[in-house]
Amino acid sequence: MRRLALVVVLAACSDVDPRWQLDHDRIIAVRATPPHLPAGATSTIDGFLAHSDGAPTDVEAPLGVIIAFPFPGVADPVYSAGAWTITAPSQDVIDAARAQLMLPAGSPVPLTLGVEFAPSNGITLNAIKTIYLGDAADNPELGPITIAGSAVGPATDSLTVPPDTDEALEIFADQADQVYWLTSCGTMHDDDEHDAFLHVLPTDPQDGQLAIVLRDAQGGVVWRVWQIAAM
Amino acid sequence: MSGRIIDSTGHPIRGALVQLEGGVSIVVTDRIGRFQLVDAPIGTTIIINAPGFETALGTASGPIIDDIVMLTEKQSGETIEVKGEAPPEAPGAAKLDREELQRIPGTGNDVVRTLSAMPGIVNFQLPLGYSGVVIRGSSPQDSKILVDDFEVPTLYHDIGFRSIIPAESIEKLDYIPGGFDVAFGRAASGIVNLTTRPGSDKISEQAEVSVIDGGLIAQGSLNGGDTHYLVAFRRSVIDLLLPELIPASADLSLTEVPRYYDEQFRIDQRLNNHWDLRLSSVGSDDQLELFADKTNNPDKRFYTRTRFIRITGGARYHDGPWAVNLALSTMLPEFDFEIGAHQHLLVQQPSVTARGEATRAIDDLGGLKQVTWRVGGEALVTRSRLELALPQEVREGQPPPAMENPNDTAQTFNGVIWAPDFAEWMALSAALDPRIKFTTGLRIDEFARIHDYSIQPRGELAIKLTKTLTARLSAGAYRRPPEYQGELLDANLHPEKSTQVITGLEYEPREGTRIQTSFYYTDRTDLIVYAADGTTLENDGSGTTYGAELLATHRQGPWFAWLAYSYSHSTRVDHPGDPERLFDYDQPHSLNAALSWRKGKWQLGGRFQLYSGLPYTPVTGSVFNSDSNTYIPIYGPTNSQRAPIHHELDIRVDRYFKWGPAQMSWFLDVQNVYLDQSVAAYFYSYDYTQQTAFKSLPIIPSVGLRGTI
Numbered sequence: 001m002r003r004l005a006l007v008v009v010l011a012a013c014s015d016v017d018p019r020w021q022l023d024h025d026r027i028i029a030v031r032a033t034p035p036h037l038p039a040g041a042t043s044t045i046d047g048f049l050a051h052s053d054g055a056p057t058d059v060e061a062p063l064g065v066i067i068a069f070p071f072p073g074v075a076d077p078v079y080s081a082g083a084w085t086i087t088a089p090s091q092d093v094i095d096a097a098r099a100q101l102m103l104p105a106g107s108p109v110p111l112t113l114g115v116e117f118a119p120s121n122g123i124t125l126n127a128i129k130t131i132y133l134g135d136a137a138d139n140p141e142l143g144p145i146t147i148a149g150s151a152v153g154p155a156t157d158s159l160t161v162p163p164d165t166d167e168a169l170e171i172f173a174d175q176a177d178q179v180y181w182l183t184s185c186g187t188m189h190d191d192d193e194h195d196a197f198l199h200v201l202p203t204d205p206q207d208g209q210l211a212i213v214l215r216d217a218q219g220g221v222v223w224r225v226w227q228i229a230a231m
Numbered sequence: 232m233s234g235r236i237i238d239s240t241g242h243p244i245r246g247a248l249v250q251l252e253g254g255v256s257i258v259v260t261d262r263i264g265r266f267q268l269v270d271a272p273i274g275t276t277i278i279i280n281a282p283g284f285e286t287a288l289g290t291a292s293g294p295i296i297d298d299i300v301m302l303t304e305k306q307s308g309e310t311i312e313v314k315g316e317a318p319p320e321a322p323g324a325a326k327l328d329r330e331e332l333q334r335i336p337g338t339g340n341d342v343v344r345t346l347s348a349m350p351g352i353v354n355f356q357l358p359l360g361y362s363g364v365v366i367r368g369s370s371p372q373d374s375k376i377l378v379d380d381f382e383v384p385t386l387y388h389d390i391g392f393r394s395i396i397p398a399e400s401i402e403k404l405d406y407i408p409g410g411f412d413v414a415f416g417r418a419a420s421g422i423v424n425l426t427t428r429p430g431s432d433k434i435s436e437q438a439e440v441s442v443i444d445g446g447l448i449a450q451g452s453l454n455g456g457d458t459h460y461l462v463a464f465r466r467s468v469i470d471l472l473l474p475e476l477i478p479a480s481a482d483l484s485l486t487e488v489p490r491y492y493d494e495q496f497r498i499d500q501r502l503n504n505h506w507d508l509r510l511s512s513v514g515s516d517d518q519l520e521l522f523a524d525k526t527n528n529p530d531k532r533f534y535t536r537t538r539f540i541r542i543t544g545g546a547r548y549h550d551g552p553w554a555v556n557l558a559l560s561t562m563l564p565e566f567d568f569e570i571g572a573h574q575h576l577l578v579q580q581p582s583v584t585a586r587g588e589a590t591r592a593i594d595d596l597g598g599l600k601q602v603t604w605r606v607g608g609e610a611l612v613t614r615s616r617l618e619l620a621l622p623q624e625v626r627e628g629q630p631p632p633a634m635e636n637p638n639d640t641a642q643t644f645n646g647v648i649w650a651p652d653f654a655e656w657m658a659l660s661a662a663l664d665p666r667i668k669f670t671t672g673l674r675i676d677e678f679a680r681i682h683d684y685s686i687q688p689r690g691e692l693a694i695k696l697t698k699t700l701t702a703r704l705s706a707g708a709y710r711r712p713p714e715y716q717g718e719l720l721d722a723n724l725h726p727e728k729s730t731q732v733i734t735g736l737e738y739e740p741r742e743g744t745r746i747q748t749s750f751y752y753t754d755r756t757d758l759i760v761y762a763a764d765g766t767t768l769e770n771d772g773s774g775t776t777y778g779a780e781l782l783a784t785h786r787q788g789p790w791f792a793w794l795a796y797s798y799s800h801s802t803r804v805d806h807p808g809d810p811e812r813l814f815d816y817d818q819p820h821s822l823n824a825a826l827s828w829r830k831g832k833w834q835l836g837g838r839f840q841l842y843s844g845l846p847y848t849p850v851t852g853s854v855f856n857s858d859s860n861t862y863i864p865i866y867g868p869t870n871s872q873r874a875p876i877h878h879e880l881d882i883r884v885d886r887y888f889k890w891g892p893a894q895m896s897w898f899l900d901v902q903n904v905y906l907d908q909s910v911a912a913y914f915y916s917y918d919y920t921q922q923t924a925f926k927s928l929p930i931i932p933s934v935g936l937r938g939t940i
């Protein structure tokens with residue numbers, strides 16, 4: 001356990017990319033729209049991906065989707081017209097699955113998907129994502145966001161921040177929601193807090209992107225991206 | 232009874248006058264310092280006088296007693312103490328005195344840290360402050376740390392630069408990597424036994440400060456020399472410097488910088504010619520609190536506090552061939568560990584130990600000569616109060632957990648566990664002829680909590696092949712009770728077992744030169760591992776360790792040289808049919824070579840270290856869990872890769888001088904002077920796509936100043 005303290009210190013001081021770094025080949029979030037499907041409903045699967053070498057983030061359709069757990073074959077992911085979708089089975093099949101999992105009556109049945117995206121700069125990108133069968137719920141919406149105390153309107157797609165200054169970032173959302181701030185411009189602090197702050201040192205990249213990802217307790221996810229520059 | 236009288240440089244003293252206290256006959260040492268006394272009852276004080284030296288005292292502890300060192304008048308004002316050169320406890324074991332150990336560079340003036348120079352000790356570049364030591368490639372919990380024969384929970388302070396006992400409070404250090412006596416138990420590998428020092432005859436106060444810590448020691452004697460006392464206290468200094476090493480850009484807030492205290496107290500009272508009493512305590516307190524952000528968010532808090540105090544009262548009775556040692560000891564340890572707002576561990580384990588051993592020496596018993604018969608027993612009762620809410624613990628061979636989930640409290644417990652353990656032992660040592668000596672013994676442990684009895688026969692044979700060459704063979708059975716972390720929560724586990732066979736040679740070609748080699752094989756069974764369900768524990772593992780060790784020391788005039796090398800191979804199988812894998816602490820090669828020169832007011836020394844990196848389990852890929860925003864690592868074969876070899880050079884300079892009435896000295900001890908930055912361990916980025924090496928600390932200077940009045 002004493003090692004843990006050292007690991008904490010090392011993590012703070014090491015030279016690997018921190019998790020808030022957008023300039024890094026990775027999956028940031030996998031989205032099912034919607035994440036909860038009543039019988040017969042269809043959900044579309046896509047992902048929010050980041051890339052290294054200054055390439056911007058993008059939203060991509062997976063290369064492949066499979067049912068990973070617990071019932072392969074309970075529903076078949078389908079690729080059509082450049083998108084992957086999955087359709088919930090009939091209510092009888094959902095009820096049988098719920099009974100097999102010994103879940104309470106009426107509760108949603110979790111279905112874990114294995115999702116593969118195209119490699120980015122040679123990095124294999126695999127993920128798992130859980131969707132829920134037997135009820136209905138949409139992905140959440142982002143609450144009001146302020147940067148340096150000023151509200152960021154929905155039409156805003158680029159931001160500027162002063163260099164070498166702590167710039168407060170804040171989202172008003174349920175405290176149970178998980179928030180992650182990411183950037184490829186400057187250094188992010190408290191990246192998993194509702195109120196984080198960004199500091200662009202002279203040695204940091206002076207422009208890039210800023211992103212926020214919010215996950216709710218029902219498996220829903222939403223994100224937003226801005227171009228950002230220090231000046 | 233025979234013995235030898237030497238000076239502080241190891242040279243024999245010819246013509247010294249030796250007599251028993253209260254006796255009338257006097258014998259004179261020969262040209263190699265040897266003497267013989269007939270009808271010397273065990274426990275009797277021996278008085279030695281020689282021109283130019285202070286009167287020295289010894290104790291008739293057996294047929295052959297440790298070397299007795301005589302000090303000049305000047306030396307007696309310093310802090311040099313009696314050194315022991317009795318035969319080691321087992322093949323490969325070493326009995327080292329403080330003066331000798333203090334000459335090894337790279338230890339920052341910490342005697343206990345010279346363990347790193349011993350063959351068989353697993354070394355690691357990071358001062359992580361293991362709770363114990365790792366011996367012969369096994370696990371830290373397989374070996375025991377004893378202070379005056381009683382266990383202590385930790386040997387080093389958390390920050391890792393210091394042991395819990397300062398050099399001046401230590402009389403000697405017994406390092407027994409295997410094949411230890413029946414009087415010791417509850418360990419499957421080795422023993423490190425620190426013997427604290429009674430206060431000196433002369434009243435003195437000493438202060439010492441370095442970049443690591445500072446402390447005070449007061450000692451002396453009262454009542455005409457019948458009472459000796461020693462009091463020591465120390466506090467860390469490095470906590471005042473450490474915050475400067477953390478970059479301002481790091482999201483860290485050190486609210487309680489790693490700091491420690493330790494204390495020692497010992498009072499020895501001689502009642503009469505038969506009884507000696509002792510009361511001692513040793514304790515330490517380490518604390519650290521940090522936040523992984525700058526806002527002191529309780530969800531990102533890390534807090535640890537380890538403290539304990541052990542208080543021991545002992546009595547020693549000796550009368551003719553009889554000697555009896557009795558002791559009653561209590562320990563109050565507490566370990567508090569908290570991560571975030573939900574994960575915590577609080578362990579309070581007060582214990583009481585009663586221990587006794589009687590020794591009877593017999594000159595001739597049925598044709599056996601120099602017979603020593605010992606019988607002893609120990610009762611240890613521990614009350615463990617546990618409050619536990621943590622993720623499932625990581626055991627030997629398991630890589631560190633994936634991304635920490637601050638809400639993961641898969642393992643919870645809140646309650647009290649009593650663990651009464653009892654042990655009895657008996658041993659017989661005798662000489663078959665002047666060249667052959669054997670020891671045979673039996674130890675029985677009863678671990679009452681798990682209703683387990685363990686019978687452990689052990690024995691040793693020493694054959695003096697020539698005047699300078701001795702061969703030794705040792706074999707025995709050893710047990711470690713299930714008491715480490717989650718093992719306490721399971722009453723169905725059995726002790727881990729080991730069977731050790733060790734053979735060795737000791738060669739002393741001349742005064743001050745000793746070369747010892749040992750070859751060992753350890754078979755381990757009933758190793759505690761996770762069952763197939765991944766959560767319950769069972770005794771399903773097995774393993775073997777084999778290796779060879781060399782330790783050579785040489786003292787001549789102002790020179791002191793040290794060479795230690797060990798080869799070790801330590802493997803295990805967690806479940807029958809599983810592939811064999813390396814232990815986490817398998818370290819095939821370890822080399823330590825030291826040279827020290829002391830003359831007048833100066834002492835200079837250097838040490839070269841070279842040792843293998845430790846094994847680790849590589850990550851071959853990862854899968855992103857989009858719901859929890861974490862990455863699940865995909866591991867390769869367990870411990871299938873190894874960190875690179877590490878080597879470094881350490882140097883040390885000591886300068887002695889007088890300042891008014893005070894005897895002063897300063898030292899400069901620098902580790903890794905040529906800045907070798909080999910990889911100590913690898914850490915992965917949050918998504919396991921990047922690997923970063925944590926390298927050796929580039930250079931660690933330690934400067935200290937000591938004054939004695």
